[in-house]
Amino acid sequence: MPTEAAELVFDEATKVYPGRDDAAVDHLSLTVPAGEICVLVGPSGGGKTTALKLVNGLIPLTSGYIRIDGRPIGDYDVTELRRSIGYVIQQVGLFPHMTVEANIGTVPRLLGWKRQRIRDRAAELLELVGLDPEKDRKRFPAELSGGQRQRVGLARALAVNPRLMLMDEPFGAIDPIVRARLQDEFLRLQHELRKTVVFVTHDIDEAIKIGDRIAILREGGKLAQFDTPQQILEAPVDEFVADFVGRDRALKALTLRTLGDLELAPVQAGGADGLPQLPADTNLRDALAVLVAERTHALVVLGSDGSPRGVVRREELIG
Amino acid sequence: MSGHLLLAGGGPVIPNFGKPNECLKHNGWFCTYWIHKHWHDILQPALIQHIQLTVIAVGIGFVISFLLAIIGYRFRILDGPIGVLTDFAYTIPSIAFFLLLVPLTGVTVTTVEVALVAFTLFIFYRNIVVGLRSVPPEVLESARGMGMTRGQTFWRVELPLARPAIFAGLRIATVATISIATVAAFLIQDGLGAPIFDAIGTPDLFHTELLTAGGLAVLLALTADFLLAGLQRAVTPWTRTR
Numbered sequence: 296m297p298t299e300a301a302e303l304v305f306d307e308a309t310k311v312y313p314g315r316d317d318a319a320v321d322h323l324s325l326t327v328p329a330g331e332i333c334v335l336v337g338p339s340g341g342g343k344t345t346a347l348k349l350v351n352g353l354i355p356l357t358s359g360y361i362r363i364d365g366r367p368i369g370d371y372d373v374t375e376l377r378r379s380i381g382y383v384i385q386q387v388g389l390f391p392h393m394t395v396e397a398n399i400g401t402v403p404r405l406l407g408w409k410r411q412r413i414r415d416r417a418a419e420l421l422e423l424v425g426l427d428p429e430k431d432r433k434r435f436p437a438e439l440s441g442g443q444r445q446r447v448g449l450a451r452a453l454a455v456n457p458r459l460m461l462m463d464e465p466f467g468a469i470d471p472i473v474r475a476r477l478q479d480e481f482l483r484l485q486h487e488l489r490k491t492v493v494f495v496t497h498d499i500d501e502a503i504k505i506g507d508r509i510a511i512l513r514e515g516g517k518l519a520q521f522d523t524p525q526q527i528l529e530a531p532v533d534e535f536v537a538d539f540v541g542r543d544r545a546l547k548a549l550t551l552r553t554l555g556d557l558e559l560a561p562v563q564a565g566g567a568d569g570l571p572q573l574p575a576d577t578n579l580r581d582a583l584a585v586l587v588a589e590r591t592h593a594l595v596v597l598g599s600d601g602s603p604r605g606v607v608r609r610e611e612l613i614g
Numbered sequence: 615m616s617g618h619l620l621l622a623g624g625g626p627v628i629p630n631f632g633k634p635n636e637c638l639k640h641n642g643w644f645c646t647y648w649i650h651k652h653w654h655d656i657l658q659p660a661l662i663q664h665i666q667l668t669v670i671a672v673g674i675g676f677v678i679s680f681l682l683a684i685i686g687y688r689f690r691i692l693d694g695p696i697g698v699l700t701d702f703a704y705t706i707p708s709i710a711f712f713l714l715l716v717p718l719t720g721v722t723v724t725t726v727e728v729a730l731v732a733f734t735l736f737i738f739y740r741n742i743v744v745g746l747r748s749v750p751p752e753v754l755e756s757a758r759g760m761g762m763t764r765g766q767t768f769w770r771v772e773l774p775l776a777r778p779a780i781f782a783g784l785r786i787a788t789v790a791t792i793s794i795a796t797v798a799a800f801l802i803q804d805g806l807g808a809p810i811f812d813a814i815g816t817p818d819l820f821h822t823e824l825l826t827a828g829g830l831a832v833l834l835a836l837t838a839d840f841l842l843a844g845l846q847r848a849v850t851p852w853t854r855t856r
Binding site for chain 1: 750753754757760761762768771775786850851852
């Protein structure tokens with residue numbers, strides 16, 4: 296599968312709704328490098344969704360520019376632009392009267408693809424998002440669970456292999472357990488596909504987990520900080536960002552690293568007896584939670600084969 | 615009596631006409647002898663005329679309502695006025711409507727059809743508009759966001775999703791038109807209303823003709839509803855999955 300992705304630039308992008316004095320998005324400037332996930336996060340009224348919809352022209356710009364691969368979006372035919380951008384929304388918006396396969400084939404049909412090609416592509420995508428091409432393709436959206444629907448929504452957005460994806464709180468309406476699984480699968484997919492993604496959420500934890508970069512927007516659509524998750528957590532630029540990421544930002548920063556990233560002390564004979572054992576891909580926050588719960592000062596890190604790789608002490612873990 | 619004058623053209627329906635028959639002599643409710651004898655010259659033609667009256671009225675009514683509904687759906691300010699107009703046509707009693715139209719279109723099939731069509735408009739208009747409005751906003755947003763034009767959104771998303779409501783309207787309008795079309799015989803000698811009126815017009819109420827023609831009208835309404843329900847199921851497969 297081709298992995299080309301587009302670079303997206305917001306250049307003083309501004310939206311003022313008619314009849315309003317205040318901007319919804321205020322001179323937003325940021326660059327999303329090709330193949331990266333940029334999360335727009337912030338309180339309601341921060342203009343995240345507006346900023347997202349400016350990109351595919353669902354909301355017209357008041358002033359400024361948005362460029363995709365250097366070309367202002369105003370230069371594109373708006374329907375062609377939208378067909379070339381994957382679009383996923385919270386309520387999914389699958390067409391209830393179409394089968395899963397027909398839903399996925401929406402944009403390919405608009406582009407005049409042949410029937411067989413659409414069918415093959417739908418099967419390929421269903422496989423990719425973890426659904427069963429044979430069993431699920433002829434089902435209607437009403438027959439699917441919320442999580443399955445969102446998978447179909449994602450497959451539909453990927454149908455013509457877009458260079459840019461816009462995702463508006465795609466996992467917002469899904470229960471926490473399924474949401475975490477979808478986030479993991481999305482990251483795994485992104486690792487393969489390397490799309491440029493703009494991802495809107497109001498959940499800072501999701502932003503930290505998903506984003507290569509995070510743009511925090513404050514009320515009035517002003518950009519408060521645009522940085523990597525690490526930087527946002529370790530060096531919030533002001534009170535607003537610090538407040539938004541929360542008092543537990545030091546703990547959240549621990550989620551960005553896993554036990555496998557740490558230097559391990561060798562396991563000494565008998566020294567690891569009674570210590571909790573955790574796989575190397577456990578993040579440091581979860582590992583700390585286990586230390587607290589078990590009231591121990593160290594734990595054993597297991598390799599992927601389940602054998603002990605080394606020992607980590609509490610000080611090293613939170614240091 | 616006008617009923618009797620009409621009878622002259624409607625064929626021999628006086629019980630003791632022709633070969634004497636025991637059933638007819640006693641004015642029985644279901645004289646198969648008479649039904650056999652007059653199937654081809656009275657009942658079948660009336661049934662076919664009735665179907666024609668209905669199909670034409672429902673067809674024209676649907677097309678007009680469909681165009682009105684598109685206007686009322688796209689331009690919300692016109693929805694109110696169009697609604698009032700169709701509502702008005704719906705509330706006029708059909709016989710009064712026939713009489714109001716006679717000065718314009720005379721004692722003709724046209725008069726009957728105009729009244730029948732006017733009657734269906736309200737049912738169709740409301741159902742089509744409600745059906746179109748029932749499309750969830752997020753479905754419209756994703757259609758737009760994926761690059762469907764307005765026309766594509768209408769034909770591929772909004773209209774198919776309005777199908778259940780449109781078919782509900784079609785079924786109500788068809789059954790209602792079949793029933794009202796019997797009253798057309800008040801004006802013209804068309805449809806199942808003609809033998810019904812004939813039977814009512816005979817001195818001692820000709821039972822067999824009344825029951826047979828009335829029964830055919832009921833049977834026609836049931837059959838039409840059954841067929842349309844089947845068609846509805848066939849074109850709205852997604853509604854069966856919940």
